[in-house]
Amino acid sequence: MLRLRTYSPPASRPDRNAANLLLLSAAMAIAIHVIRIPAWLMLVTACLLLWRFCIDNLGWRVPGRLLRALLAMVMVIAVYGHYGTLLGRDAGSAFLVGLVGLKLIEIRQVRDYYIGVFLLYFLTLGGFLFSQSLLLAFYAVAVTTTTTITLFLLNRPVGYGPRQTLRLFGVMVLTAVPLMLVMYLMFPRIQGSLWGLPDDAFDARTGLSDEVAPGSVNRLLNNDRVAFRVHFDDSPPPPAQQYWRVMVLSEIDGRRWRRHVGSGDGKAAGSFTPLGNGVGYQVVLEPTNQTWLAAMDLPGTVPDLAVARPGHTLAARSPLRQRESYSLRSFPQYVTGALRVDQLKHNLAWPVPPSERVRALATELRRLARNPEEIVELALAHFNEQAFRYTLSPPSLGRDPLDEFLFETRAGYCEHYAHALAALLRLSGVPARLVVGFQGGEWNPVGGYMIVRMSDAHAWTEAWLPQRGWQRVDATAAVAPERIEFGVEGLRELYRAEADQENLSREEMQRLLAPQWWKRALREAWMRWDAVNDAWNRWVMAYGPEKQRRFLRAIGFSTPTWAQAVISMVAASALVGLLAAVFILGRHEPRDRLAAVYRRFCHKLARCGLQRAANEGPLDFQRRVITRRPDLAHPVAQITAIYTGMRYGRDGTEHLPKLKRLVGKFAP
Amino acid sequence: MAAGSSAAFTLHRRQLFMLPTRFGVIFAIVLFVMLLAAVNYNNGLAYGFTFLLVALSMVSMLYTHRNVSGLTVRVGMPTPVFAGGSMSFPVIIENDQQVPRSAVWVLSAGSPLRMDVPPNSSVSANLPVPATERGYLRCPPLRLSSAFPLGLLYTWSAALEPEARGIAYPKLVAAAPPPAARQSERHDPAGSFPEGDDFVGLRAHQPGDPPRHVHWKAAARGQGLLTKRFGAEGQGRMWIDWEMTAGSDVEARLQTLCRWIVDAEEQGMIYGLRMPDRVLPPGRGPAHRHACLSVLALWGLDNAPA
Numbered sequence: 001m002l003r004l005r006t007y008s009p010p011a012s013r014p015d016r017n018a019a020n021l022l023l024l025s026a027a028m029a030i031a032i033h034v035i036r037i038p039a040w041l042m043l044v045t046a047c048l049l050l051w052r053f054c055i056d057n058l059g060w061r062v063p064g065r066l067l068r069a070l071l072a073m074v075m076v077i078a079v080y081g082h083y084g085t086l087l088g089r090d091a092g093s094a095f096l097v098g099l100v101g102l103k104l105i106e107i108r109q110v111r112d113y114y115i116g117v118f119l120l121y122f123l124t125l126g127g128f129l130f131s132q133s134l135l136l137a138f139y140a141v142a143v144t145t146t147t148t149i150t151l152f153l154l155n156r157p158v159g160y161g162p163r164q165t166l167r168l169f170g171v172m173v174l175t176a177v178p179l180m181l182v183m184y185l186m187f188p189r190i191q192g193s194l195w196g197l198p199d200d201a202f203d204a205r206t207g208l209s210d211e212v213a214p215g216s217v218n219r220l221l222n223n224d225r226v227a228f229r230v231h232f233d234d235s236p237p238p239p240a241q242q243y244w245r246v247m248v249l250s251e252i253d254g255r256r257w258r259r260h261v262g263s264g265d266g267k268a269a270g271s272f273t274p275l276g277n278g279v280g281y282q283v284v285l286e287p288t289n290q291t292w293l294a295a296m297d298l299p300g301t302v303p304d305l306a307v308a309r310p311g312h313t314l315a316a317r318s319p320l321r322q323r324e325s326y327s328l329r330s331f332p333q334y335v336t337g338a339l340r341v342d343q344l345k346h347n348l349a350w351p352v353p354p355s356e357r358v359r360a361l362a363t364e365l366r367r368l369a370r371n372p373e374e375i376v377e378l379a380l381a382h383f384n385e386q387a388f389r390y391t392l393s394p395p396s397l398g399r400d401p402l403d404e405f406l407f408e409t410r411a412g413y414c415e416h417y418a419h420a421l422a423a424l425l426r427l428s429g430v431p432a433r434l435v436v437g438f439q440g441g442e443w444n445p446v447g448g449y450m451i452v453r454m455s456d457a458h459a460w461t462e463a464w465l466p467q468r469g470w471q472r473v474d475a476t477a478a479v480a481p482e483r484i485e486f487g488v489e490g491l492r493e494l495y496r497a498e499a500d501q502e503n504l505s506r507e508e509m510q511r512l513l514a515p516q517w518w519k520r521a522l523r524e525a526w527m528r529w530d531a532v533n534d535a536w537n538r539w540v541m542a543y544g545p546e547k548q549r550r551f552l553r554a555i556g557f558s559t560p561t562w563a564q565a566v567i568s569m570v571a572a573s574a575l576v577g578l579l580a581a582v583f584i585l586g587r588h589e590p591r592d593r594l595a596a597v598y599r600r601f602c603h604k605l606a607r608c609g610l611q612r613a614a615n616e617g618p619l620d621f622q623r624r625v626i627t628r629r630p631d632l633a634h635p636v637a638q639i640t641a642i643y644t645g646m647r648y649g650r651d652g653t654e655h656l657p658k659l660k661r662l663v664g665k666f667a668p
Numbered sequence: 669m670a671a672g673s674s675a676a677f678t679l680h681r682r683q684l685f686m687l688p689t690r691f692g693v694i695f696a697i698v699l700f701v702m703l704l705a706a707v708n709y710n711n712g713l714a715y716g717f718t719f720l721l722v723a724l725s726m727v728s729m730l731y732t733h734r735n736v737s738g739l740t741v742r743v744g745m746p747t748p749v750f751a752g753g754s755m756s757f758p759v760i761i762e763n764d765q766q767v768p769r770s771a772v773w774v775l776s777a778g779s780p781l782r783m784d785v786p787p788n789s790s791v792s793a794n795l796p797v798p799a800t801e802r803g804y805l806r807c808p809p810l811r812l813s814s815a816f817p818l819g820l821l822y823t824w825s826a827a828l829e830p831e832a833r834g835i836a837y838p839k840l841v842a843a844a845p846p847p848a849a850r851q852s853e854r855h856d857p858a859g860s861f862p863e864g865d866d867f868v869g870l871r872a873h874q875p876g877d878p879p880r881h882v883h884w885k886a887a888a889r890g891q892g893l894l895t896k897r898f899g900a901e902g903q904g905r906m907w908i909d910w911e912m913t914a915g916s917d918v919e920a921r922l923q924t925l926c927r928w929i930v931d932a933e934e935q936g937m938i939y940g941l942r943m944p945d946r947v948l949p950p951g952r953g954p955a956h957r958h959a960c961l962s963v964l965a966l967w968g969l970d971n972a973p974a
Contacts, residue, residue, distance in 0.1 A: 009773035009813045009822060010780055114691045114819070118698045121721065125702050128713040137713055144717070148724065151818045158784035159768030168817070172731070176723035183719040190707065322710065541712040577726060584730045585737070594788055595764065648790065 018153035019056040025147040029120045032127035037094045048101035093126040120147045134536040175580045186569035188562050189545040213256040223454035230450040233280035241332045244294040246437040248311025254352035257434045274331035284325040291316040296330035336469030347431035355403040362427035372430045376463050379424050380478045390480030415459040417475035422461045431464035440487045447531030598643050601663045608668045635666050678740045683826045692820035728818045735816045743807050746834035751802045755834050756794035761785050771816045777808045799836035802965045807832040837961040838926040905950050909942040922964050933957045
């Protein structure tokens with residue numbers, strides 16, 4: 001410690017540039033959090049930053065210790081009051097924002113600046129707990145650069161204007177990136193967390209819920225957030241096959257469908273007989289903080305991170321807290337097996353007695369049909385032929401929703417239809433259940449993958465037929481085929497155009513939906529951006545223990561242990577660091593043009609026998625040369641004067657060309 | 669006179685050491701906490717960010733090293749000062765490379781000296797060293813140090829021990845009894861000093877001396893009334909003699925002689941110095957003054973030149 005104090009150079013007193021750059025960096029870092037922190041905190045912090053600005057530039061006084069302590073206390077209490085805690089991601093970052101504001105107004109010494117800069121680093125890191133997008137990554141690099149340049153300015157560099165400073169940092173960052181990559185790739189990653197995470201570690205995402213009542217899917221229809229992206233191994237299947245099943249609900253209390261707990265309806269996913277070839281694909285699922293996984297009807301494999309659930313669905317082993325990807329093979333054509341008696345009973349149950357009209361309709365269906373297949377067909381035909389219409393804003397339903405929907409309002413969206421169809425089938429003696437998931441998606445032609453959004457959420461019915469087992473029956477498709485073909489977004493577009501969708505032909509709809517040129521351009525730009533992000537997510541952000549194992553195996557560690565990973569990381573860092581050292585230290589070794597010119601002059605004299613001794617100064621050498629060769633007195637004196645003027649005096653580089661010319665002409 | 673030397677030190681890799689500053693130590697802790705957060709939240713960008721900062725500080729190490737490495741340090745000969753003053757050693761740093769060297773600190777016993785050396789040039793700054801007593805003053809050991817560019821790491825050089833030394837004359841006392849009283853009794857071999865235009869010296873005031881010959885400056889300094897004596901060119905000679913001072917305190921006697929020499933030079937007299945073991949023939953001018961004062965400075969010291 002004593003040595004530290006003895007040798008360490010004193011820190012310079014910070015100047016106004018450093019202060020203002022720190023202020024700018026703080027504003028930039030706080031901007032990462034601006035939409036998440038409460039408005040009052042934003043306001044207070046903005047005032048504190050403004051205050052700092054006035055202190056640095058208008059000569060305001062730094063507030064006294066008492067006032068600062070008071071402000072800090074109020075801040076702590078207010079944040080605690082708002083979040084009920086100071087820990088965790090949300091409260092923690094809000095607290096950090098306030099802390100940065102408070103630290104800024106009390107900055108006086110170099111030490112305070114350093115602490116301020118370190119706080120800003122923390123604040124930037126905190127932003128990543130909310131989002132890991134490519135955009136934020138770029139922004140964070142900008143924030144880090146200004147923050148770090150603040151440190152640079154604290155040392156009061158001389159000879160570095162804004163351009164030189166930026167260039168210096170450009171080179172520094174570029175040199176640091178390979179080192180960072182080595183550490184990023186090789187630092188041993190672990191599965192799970194070191195200790196328990198606070199409750200708010202991850203967003204409570206809106207997602208599919210475990211139960212469905214009319215209205216629960218509708219909630220999602222306005223949610224444009226991407227649910228997952230799908231990369232197909234070959235060409236994508238037609239829209240009519242793009243049903244992404246997530247959950248199977250077979251328990252009904254008359255109004256609300258739930259997942260059946262218990263042995264339920266059949267064996268796990270995969271226990272079916274596929275007909276024809278499957279479709280291979282990779283799903284990149286956005287974090288949900290839930291365990292559901294989407295799989296196209298019907299998944300034939302179970303990826304590592306998942307377990308098979310009843311009803312041919314998949315679930316993750318633990319809540320998905322970050323983007324996960326998994327590969328699957330699905331079979332659009334299939335036959336599932338027989339049902340046990342208890343399963344039959346379970347899938348036929350209807351707990352509340354239906355109204356007279358509903359009972360009559362069910363009886364009618366059973367009377368007209370010769371077998372279950374025909375019951376399904378007749379039921380679908382009923383929805384198709386009667387005046388049912390598909391709408392995203394259905395009238396609300398009263399005490400007997402089933403009766404009112406079937407006979408009075410006759411307007412609804414997927415879950416109304418799925419619910420009504422399942423009810424009719426069960427009441428007619430055909431086992432039926434609800435499937436919740438997604439339908440369709442948007443094709444990204446740039447990246448060659450499909451984007452499925454929360455708004456693509458869908459519910460449909462499955463009926464159990466004696467010969468074929470569970471088969472998908474989508475009443476929505478019968479009522480509004482455009483929903484399946486154009487998706488919810490397309491429907492909304494048609495509503496906006498106030499088109500009478502009942503009477504429009506498919507071609508007319510397509511024409512109506514063809515976007516204007518600027519929309520197309522915007523869309524294409526967005527698709528490009530999404531494709532870049534997708535690549536970022538798939539190749540950069542999804543790098544975890546599994547991918548690391550694969551990477552280390554690829555570079556030659558068959559079963560890498562922790563120790564091996566650390567050793568190889570250190571070795572690789574050292575290697576890259578050495579390269580950086582050669583790059584930075586080697587680049588600037590004597591490219592001293594002045595010395596080179598003078599060397600040439602000496603060389604010319606040496607050829608005619610006047611060798612300059614190693615310890616001979618330019619002036620001594622000049623004297624010796626002139627004594628021996630008085631004829632050279634003029635040029636030698638001229639050259640020596642310019643050289644010594646530049647080397648030891650204050651003459652600038654503007655004399656270099658003249659010196660070069662003189663040495664060039666010099667001919668002893 | 670062998671005082672001063674311009675032996676140059678060029679700083680190479682082996683003479684440079686590096687450690688984190690106290691901010692660097694705090695920064696290391698910050699990085700560790702950030703890494704823990706990245707591991708705990710299993711957050712890819714947080715890993716990337718932390719490693720970027722680690723990599724940046726590693727790269728800054730190279731820049732810190734480059735900021736000092738290859739510099740050539742010379743310490744020039746300082747101007748002599750009187751003991752009790754501060755001797756300024758000119759420290760010259762030469763940068764023969766294309767990059768500017770900023771915030772290079774010269775650390776020594778006293779307060780540190782900051783130097784910024786543009787590319788391909790050299791810069792000089794004065795390192796103040798207090799001259800507490802007369803005699804030779806060696807330049808204290810120096811270290812070059814720098815925390816450029818981020819202040820997280822600092823490099824320092826091995827101690828450089830420059831040969832440069834300067835001379836500190838005896839302390840310049842404010843007042844000394846005038847040599848004139850005894851000098852006037854000791855008739856110079858050159859004979860009496862006839863009146864002339866040239867100022868030749870001082871003697872005690874006697875009634876009847878013209879008032880414009882009174883040395884009022886000396887009177888103001890509390891040295892009593894003195895009369896300026898004027899003589900013709902070549903006659904303003906004066907011997908400053910060890911024997912003219914009395915007392916057992918060698919330092920006080922040297923200081924008195926020192927004062928006389930300074931005054932004599934100031935008054936344009938031709939003066940000689942007579943010490944028990946040597947005689948400096950009369951002369952005047954800065955070189956003569958320096959020669960006389962150097963004899964006093966080194967009087968009785970081991971390192972006095974023969």
